[in-house]
Amino acid sequence: MxxxxxxxxxxxxxxxxxxxxxxxxxxxxxxxxxxxxxxxxxxxxxxxxxxxxxxxxxxxxxxxxxxxxxxxxxxxxxxxxxxxxxxxxxxxxxxxxxxxxxxxxxxxxxxxxxxxxxxxxxxxxxxxxxxxxxxxxxxxxxxxxxxxxxxxxRSDNIKFGIRQRMRSGKVLLNHSQFLGYTKGTDGVLRVVPEEAEIVRKIFALYLQGNGVRKIKRYLEEHGIKTVSGKSEWSTSTIDRMLSNEKYIGQILMQKTYTSDFLTGKQIRNQGDLDMYFIEDAHEAIIDKETFEKVQARKKHAAK
Incomplete structure (x- = not known):
């Protein structure tokens, strides 16, 4: 009892x-x-x-x-x-x-x-x-x-879920910080016309022989704002834009990854993990020929 x-x-x-x-x-x-x-x-x-x-x-x-x-x-x-x-x-x-x-x-x-x-x-x-x-x-x-x-x-479970989405072709992008695009109701990137013109201008200036510092100066002198509305541009941002395959409608996912849970430091993926490539994922802003010319010039400048 x-x-x-x-x-x-x-x-x-x-x-x-x-x-x-x-x-x-x-x-x-x-x-x-x-x-x-x-x-x-x-x-x-x-x-x-x-x-x-x-x-x-x-x-x-x-x-x-x-x-x-x-x-x-x-x-x-x-x-x-x-x-x-x-x-x-x-x-x-x-x-x-x-x-x-x-x-x-x-x-x-x-x-x-x-x-x-x-x-x-x-x-x-x-x-x-x-x-x-x-x-x-x-x-x-x-x-x-x-x-x-x-x-x-929790972090490992989130990473697993993200990679499962990548494998199924679901795009994971921070479109709010991506000049030239926004995300439609269907989740697909949509071109923002006025921003797309800035992107095209940056590519054109580079092919005309301007380095990222000169492009930065041009944008600031002409009062062209960044995607977050800032007056000052970063040369590293411009450089990344010139190599971003998303501007030709392609997406390469998992180019970087977080190796340490505690530091959150992003490391470039050099074959450590699978990467996922999607062609014709969305409307392009830059044609492939222009993009390839820019990559060739960047490669030559790096030598």
Missing amino acids: SGHIIEIPQTKGKASIWEQRLKVAAYCRISTDHEDQEQSLENQVAFYTNYVKRNPYWKLVSVYADRSSGLHTKNRPGYQQLLKDCRRKKIDLILVKSLSRFGRDAQETIRTIRRLKAMGIGVYVELGGLNTLTTPDSIIDMYAAFDQAESQE
Whole structure:
């Protein structure tokens, strides 16, 4: 016969922080700019704002948020501001859903938590109910390692899905940063006429004997903007455009790949992985003869 079970509430660690007068912050992060993720970030910010304000003992400092991957902290202004405010002693406690929100690298996360702990600042991790000020370091280390492994698995699954799409001929492009094209409702690239004229001008200038620096100067002097609306052009961008096979309607997928999950560094694929070539994938902006002449001139200039 089973006896009646009575749950005894926890009185140390987790419970103690709810009844202390603390300056509380929260940190949220999403990895993409997709509309559904954007809504998710807004929901997280609203949740933590209300959550902190409901506690009469707590004072809300801010809910810090970033739209960025967990690779590099320098690309996360919200995270940087959070740590800066911690150093200024504006914060006593940080709420976060999981340790992976701090970043992918377990060692970097652990170092950050150690520094915060030395300043008397705790991190309350929702998934696991951990308060880093009262939880043994060995347990924190273990959770950080588990979170990194989970992030690695998600990354590997995403890569697998992308490669399966490549094998089936489905094009994966960031068309918003691709001068000359936009993406139609069917997912196929569509020519943007006014942008296509800029692309043709760049190819024409190169065949007339102008190097990328002269082309850069021409574009800027004539007030021609980049695809992102900037007045200043990058010579490396112009150089890549002149070798981009997509301008003749072809697509070569997986020209680069990420070798290290933690750094996210892109490496040129020199036969390490399969590549996928699609001809006549979309409408061309540059004819093949012009494109081949440009490649021949670039090859000669590189000698």
